[in-house]
Amino acid sequence: MGKGTGVSEALxxxxxxxxxxxxxxxERVGARDAQARPDDAIDLVELFFFAYRDFVGDADxxxxxYGFGRAHHRVLHFVHRRPGLTIAALLDILRITKQSLNRxxxxxxxxxxxxxxxxxxxxxxxxxxxxxxxxxxxGELSALQSERFLRVLGELRPGAxxxxxxxxxxxxxxxxxxxxxxxxxxxxxxAAR
Amino acid sequence: MGKGTGVSEALxxxxxxxxxxxxxxxERVGARDAQARPDDAIDLVELFFFAYRDFVGDADxxxxxYGFGRAHHRVLHFVHRRPGLTIAALLDILRITKQSLNRxxxxxxxxxxxxxxxxxxxxxxxxxxxxxxxxxxxGELSALQSERFLRVLGELRPGAxxxxxxxxxxxxxxxxxxxxxxxxxxxxxxAAR
DNA sequence: ATAAATATGTCAATATAGCTGACGTAGTCG
DNA sequence: CGACTACGTCAGCTATATTGACATATTTAT
Numbered sequence: 001m002g003k004g005t006g007v008s009e010a011l012x013x014x015x016x017x018x019x020x021x022x023x024x025x026x027e028r029v030g031a032r033d034a035q036a037r038p039d040d041a042i043d044l045v046e047l048f049f050f051a052y053r054d055f056v057g058d059a060d061x062x063x064x065x066y067g068f069g070r071a072h073h074r075v076l077h078f079v080h081r082r083p084g085l086t087i088a089a090l091l092d093i094l095r096i097t098k099q100s101l102n103r104x105x106x107x108x109x110x111x112x113x114x115x116x117x118x119x120x121x122x123x124x125x126x127x128x129x130x131x132x133x134x135x136x137x138x139g140e141l142s143a144l145q146s147e148r149f150l151r152v153l154g155e156l157r158p159g160a161x162x163x164x165x166x167x168x169x170x171x172x173x174x175x176x177x178x179x180x181x182x183x184x185x186x187x188x189x190x191a192a193r
Numbered sequence: 194m195g196k197g198t199g200v201s202e203a204l205x206x207x208x209x210x211x212x213x214x215x216x217x218x219x220e221r222v223g224a225r226d227a228q229a230r231p232d233d234a235i236d237l238v239e240l241f242f243f244a245y246r247d248f249v250g251d252a253d254x255x256x257x258x259y260g261f262g263r264a265h266h267r268v269l270h271f272v273h274r275r276p277g278l279t280i281a282a283l284l285d286i287l288r289i290t291k292q293s294l295n296r297x298x299x300x301x302x303x304x305x306x307x308x309x310x311x312x313x314x315x316x317x318x319x320x321x322x323x324x325x326x327x328x329x330x331x332g333e334l335s336a337l338q339s340e341r342f343l344r345v346l347g348e349l350r351p352g353a354x355x356x357x358x359x360x361x362x363x364x365x366x367x368x369x370x371x372x373x374x375x376x377x378x379x380x381x382x383x384a385a386r
Numbered sequence: 387a388t389a390a391a392t393a394t395g396t397c398a399a400t401a402t403a404g405c406t407g408a409c410g411t412a413g414t415c416g
Numbered sequence: 417c418g419a420c421t422a423c424g425t426c427a428g429c430t431a432t433a434t435t436g437a438c439a440t441a442t443t444t445a446t
Contacts, residue, residue, distance in 0.1 A: 040354055041339035041346070043377055044361065046274075049267075050373050051364035052245045053288070071403060074242075081239075087423060095246075100404050102424065124413045124422045146234035152363040153234070161233055163356035168237065170345040171244035180243050184236055262431060280394060293433050295395070317393045317442045 058144045066111075066137065071104045073141060079114050080130045080138035083188055086119070087126055093183070113137060251337045259304075259330065264297045266334060272307050273323045273331035276381050279312070280319055286376070306330060 059073055066072075078093055079085055087105075091098055105128075108114040113134035119125030130138055153161050172180055252266055259265075271286055272278055280298075284291055298321075301307040306327035312318030323331055346354050365373055 039380075040358075041342040042274075042335060044342045044354075044357060045335065045338045046377065047358065047361035047365070047373070048245070048248060050369065051361045052241070054366045054369060055241060055364060057366075069402060081235075088421095096403085097405065098423070099406085099425080104403080119422095122414070122422080126423070142235060142238065145238045148364065149234040149237045152360065155363050156359055160356065160360060161237075163353065164237060164360045165233075165240065166349055167345065167353060167357045167360065168240035168244045170348050171248060171341065172240070173247045173250075176243065176247060180240070184239065187232075264432060281392090289432085290434065291394070292396080292435090296432085312393095315393080315443070317440095319394070 055145065055148060058148060059141050062141060062144060068107075071100075072108060075101070075104055075108060076113060076130065076134060076138050077141065079108075079128045080135055080142075081188060082183075082186055083129045084127045087128070090128065108134070248338065248341060251341060252334050255334060255337060261300075264293075265301060268294070268297055268301060269306060269323065269327060269331050270334065272301075272321045273328055273335070274381060275376075275379055276322045277320045279321070283321065301327070 056070065060070065063069060063073055068076075074094055075090065078090060082089075087098065087101070091101055094101065105114070109116060112131055115129050115131050116126040117129065119127050149164075153164070169177060169180070249263065253263065256262060256266055261269075267287055268283065271283060275282075280291065280294070284294055287294065298307065302309060305324055308322050308324050309319040310322065312320050342357075346357070362370060362373070
């Protein structure tokens with residue numbers, strides 16, 4: 001015991017992993033499938049770390065050209081995804097303080113990537129909208145990151161999309177899933193990009 | 194067009210998502226399965242963001258008790274996972290500068306969580322090892338994060354582990370996969386914890 | 387043996403992204 | 417009117433990262 005078998009099993013004859021298929025020693029093949037074991041989980045922890053690192057790297061490189069960082073990306077992304085978002089709603093999604101948000105948001109406003117309009121019902125609110133320029137950048141960033149997923153879904157066998165979605169949703173704190181669901185259900189009216 | 198269907202499909206009758214199962218409007222059910230489309234990818238981008246946020250949150254809360262941050266966690270993790278790691282190898286994994294590493298590593302050394310021994314073959318090298326104290330903390334952190342994966346794997350249908358592994362590995366830059374593979378193949382001799 | 391390359395440490399300055407706390411202003415609502 | 421709310425802002429702090437320059441010990445190649 002102590003030697004895991006799950007990961008090697010996951011790599012058996014799959015298209016994208018042909019090169020990596022012969023990696024784990026043969027003795028590790030032959031796992032119980034249904035029963036998850038600690039070593040497998042540790043591999044997943046590390047895979048998740050590396051996958052996220054590469055995932056954000058794509059956007060980071062594009063953002064550099066604008067002098068923006070990940071914080072700008074996140075703000076722009078959610079404003080683009082849900083135009084008319086209030087400051088409070090954005091803070092709730094990002095889980096940062098208004099002081100932190102403001103520094104970044106101001107740069108996006110000054111740079112003409114986002115604009116704020118007073119709320120019709122409640123004029124204290126500032127409703128955030130992407131400008132054409134902002135929507136373009138958001139679209140490019142989104143396309144970059146989508147490309148990675150589309151490549152992955154193309155590489156893996158049919159059903160991978162459903163599996164990935166289930167997996168990622170299950171990774172989210174149970175009490176958060178409802179909010180994430182609500183967020184995903186809301187799509188911008190205009191067909192972005 | 195413009196309305197995705199993939200995510201809703203992913204949620205059909207699965208154990209963990211019972212509560213979230215009825216989320217996406219019914220009109221969106223009935224997707225082509227094999228063909229990935231942009232909207233699905235955007236959902237995945239956001240799910241990945243939220244999942245990672247919650248994933249690192251677990252460890253963050255424990256690390257606070259020690260006055261450590263994520264940087265310390267990453268260093269401790271990889272030293273624990275691959276005892277005898279050199280500085281150069283660690284820098285290569287973490288992709289940070291030695292100046293950044295040093296600040297964090299020094300705190301771990303001073304706190305008695307990690308110790309450095311000169312390399313036997315090359316005495317310029319400092320081989321990093323977790324102390325008993327460091328191994329204990331690393332184990333607790335690892336257990337916390339593994340728990341999330343084990344919960345997820347338990348919630349999802351059999352085969353989810355293989356699917357998740359394939360998915361995460363495919364998310365990694367192709368030219369990086371070989372290195373990740375090599376890393377995963379190396380397990381510490383001692384049965385940690 | 388000496389020179390070059392390597393592994394690591396360190397000093398200094400800077401940037402980004404977050405935080406807490408306090409205070410201000412405008413608008414809403416009872 | 418007064419309380420509450422949405423948001424902005426000033427000030428100071430922390431964590432994590434960067435670049436650039438220089439120092440030291442050790443190995444390796446000529």
